[in-house]
Amino acid sequence: MKTTIDAAGRVVIPKELRVRLGLSGGQEVDIQEREGRIEIEPSLVAMALRDDGQGVVAVPEEELPPLTDEIVRSAIERARR
Secondary structure, eight states, X not given: OOOOBOTTSOBOOOHHHHHHHTOOTTOXXXXXXXXTEXXXXXXXXXXXXXXXXXXXXEEESSOOOOOOHHHHHHHHHHHHO
């Protein structure tokens, strides 16, 4: 997939990739340079441990987009590679 860098240095991540990876507008990402390549990854989500009455569970400290079948399938495929 190709995209362009605008005059302000911004890169648009194509919608197909955003949907497949569960990325949404305003979401933070980490950008790194490795061996001459640019890597963009979703930032880690801060989690809090809470007791829900049945045990301790990890709860995200911010609202996350809904987990879709497509996101799960894509994660499984990436793990199989």
